[in-house]
Amino acid sequence: MDLFSLHGKTAIVTGGNKGLGGGITEGLAMAGAKVAIIASSDSVFSAAEDFRAKGYDVTGYKSDLSHEDSIKETFDNIVSEFGGRLDILVNNAGIVRRVVAEDSTLKDWDDVINLNLRTVFIMSQLAGRIMIRQGRGKIINTASMTSWFGSVKIPSYAASKGGVAQLTKALANEWASKGVNVNAFAPGYMATEMTASIANDTDNLNVINNRIPAKRWGKPEDLRGLIIFLASEASDYVNGAVIPIDGGYLAR
Numbered sequence: 001m002d003l004f005s006l007h008g009k010t011a012i013v014t015g016g017n018k019g020l021g022g023g024i025t026e027g028l029a030m031a032g033a034k035v036a037i038i039a040s041s042d043s044v045f046s047a048a049e050d051f052r053a054k055g056y057d058v059t060g061y062k063s064d065l066s067h068e069d070s071i072k073e074t075f076d077n078i079v080s081e082f083g084g085r086l087d088i089l090v091n092n093a094g095i096v097r098r099v100v101a102e103d104s105t106l107k108d109w110d111d112v113i114n115l116n117l118r119t120v121f122i123m124s125q126l127a128g129r130i131m132i133r134q135g136r137g138k139i140i141n142t143a144s145m146t147s148w149f150g151s152v153k154i155p156s157y158a159a160s161k162g163g164v165a166q167l168t169k170a171l172a173n174e175w176a177s178k179g180v181n182v183n184a185f186a187p188g189y190m191a192t193e194m195t196a197s198i199a200n201d202t203d204n205l206n207v208i209n210n211r212i213p214a215k216r217w218g219k220p221e222d223l224r225g226l227i228i229f230l231a232s233e234a235s236d237y238v239n240g241a242v243i244p245i246d247g248g249y250l251a252r
Contacts, residue, residue: 003232003233003234004031004228004229004232004233004234005031005032005232006028006031006032006033006087006088006228006231006232007031007032007033008032009032009033009034009087009088009231010033010034010035010036010082010085010086010087010088011028011033011034011035011036011086011087011088011089011090011231012035012036012037012038012075012078012086012088012089012090012123012127013025013028013035013036013037013038013090013092014037014038014039014065014090014091014092014093014119014123015037015038015039015065015092015093015094016035016037016038016039016044016047016090016092017037017039017041017043017044017047017048017060018039018043018047018192018193019190019192019193019194019220020092020142020187020190020192020220020223021037021039021090021092021093021220022047022220023219023220023221023222023223023224023227024090024092024220024223024224024227025037025047025051025056025058026051026054026056026220026221026224027221027223027224027225027227027228028088028090028227028228028231029051029056029057029058030056030224030228031228031231031232033057033087033088033231034057034058034082035051035056035057035058035059036058036059036060036061036078036081036082037058037059037060037061038060038061038062038063038065038074038078038093039060039061039062039063039093040062040063040064040065040066040093041062042062044060044061044062045060045062046060047060048060059081061074061077061078065093065115065119066111066114066115066119068122071119071122071123071126072122072126075123075126075127079130084130085130085134086127086130086131086134086137087131087134087136087137087138087231088137088138088139088140088231089123089124089127089137089138089139089140090140090141090142090227090231091119091120091123091124091139091140091141091142091164092142093115093119094115094116094142094157094160094194095111095112095115095116096112096154096157096194097111097112097154097156097157098153098154098197099153100152100153101153101155104155104156108156109155109156111156112156112157112160113156113159113160113163116157116160116161116163116164117160117163117164117167120141120164120167121167124139124141124167124171124182127139128171128175128180131175131178131179131180132175132178132179132180134179135178135179136179136180137179137180137181138180138181138183138230138231138232138235139171139180139181139182139183140183140184140185140227140230140231141164141167141168141182141183141184141185142164142184142185142187143161143164143165143168143184143185143186143242144157144158144161144164144186144187145186145187145188145189145244145246145249145250146158146161146162147161147162147164147165147184147186147242148186148250164184165184165186165242168182168183168184168240168241168242169240169242172239172240173240176239176240181230181235181236181238181239182239182240183230183235183238183239183240183241183242183243184241184242184243185223185226185227185230185242185243185244185245186242186243186244186245186246187218187223187245187246188212188217188218188244188245188246188247188249188250189208189212189217189218189246189247189249190217190218190219190220190222191217191218191219192220195217211249211252212246212247212248212249212252213247213248213249213251213252214247214248215247216247217247218245218246218247222245223245226243226245230243
């Protein structure tokens with residue numbers, strides 16, 4: 001199964017310390033990659049320790065991913081530790097502000113768009129420059145079901161994830177011929193901290209559950225196989241794709 005092996009590869013995962021990001025980190029590390037995880041809290045260090053206790057090569061970096069200078073400084077430090085090479089970038093960090101559109105503030109809008117979309121472009125640009133020089137690299141973005149539909153009470157989140165899907169395609173158009181694969185995965189309803197408020201809304205929960213053919217919510221570990229595929233040589237001719245991982249939610 002060398003086609004799926006990530007041994008000798010280096011990877012960065014933003015928001016890789018918990019939730020979906022934790023599943024992503026574990027998948028890459030299981031396949032043999034050396035992984036740097038970035039998060040805004042000190043929990044990134046304990047998360048990295050937990051991964052290392054399992055035998056994985058994971059290092060934590062604390063950074064404010066909403067500020068360009070902090071992003072660039074952390075990125076440069078990681079790539080330096082990797083010896084100037086970067087094989088895989090997973091843009092996973094994100095936030096959501098749940099509020100009806102008429103009550104949403106511009107700060108809510110700016111905060112979400114900034115981290116969920118602007119930071120994705122900054123990180124992709126930094127990684128892309130290295131990968132183009134290398135003639136090879138994998139960029140994987142976290143899209144969403146809201147890359148297709150608008151949902152309710154999350155106007156800024158829906159806009160940001162629609163943007164992530166289109167940015168993924170735009171970068172793929174420019175970089176595919178240069179050996180850089182840019183794709184995204186779109187998680188359905190996953191059991192994480194971010195979705196806890198939905199899980200506690202009984203009426204809404206019943207509507208969601210009735211639409212999922214798999215009859216369950218996803219778990220972070222459900223992402224591992226797809227992430228390994230998109231990060232490995234097995235996906236070398238996959239570019240500009242936004243792949244649902246949703247238990248069949250979109251098929252309904």
